[in-house]
Amino acid sequence: MTRTYAITVRGKSGAEYSFNFKGQPEHLEGWLQEGFEINELLNSIPVWAQQMGLTRPWCAVQDAWNWIRLW
Structure with a gap:
């Protein structure tokens, strides 16, 4: 099963990109x-969603969805 990853790259100027x-x-x-x-x-x-203060419920729904997708 594929997962989502983030790769961080540092440029010559020291700037970071993800x-x-x-x-x-x-x-x-x-x-x-x-x-x-x-x-x-x-x-x-x-x-x-973050500006409306919905971070916790949003993450809870995502976690539940990812758990359900295991089957």
Whole structure:
């Protein structure tokens, strides 16, 4: 099952950029050994939901949805 990851890239000027991608968990160890900075994204929250104070309910619904998708 693919998961959502974020890879962080540092430019020559020191600026950092982060890109989301879907990847296979079995490849993660190889990427980390190559020196990539990769984090698994568990939840993503739109700005409007955060501004309305809906961060916790939004994450709870996402977690429930991901748990249900296991079957």
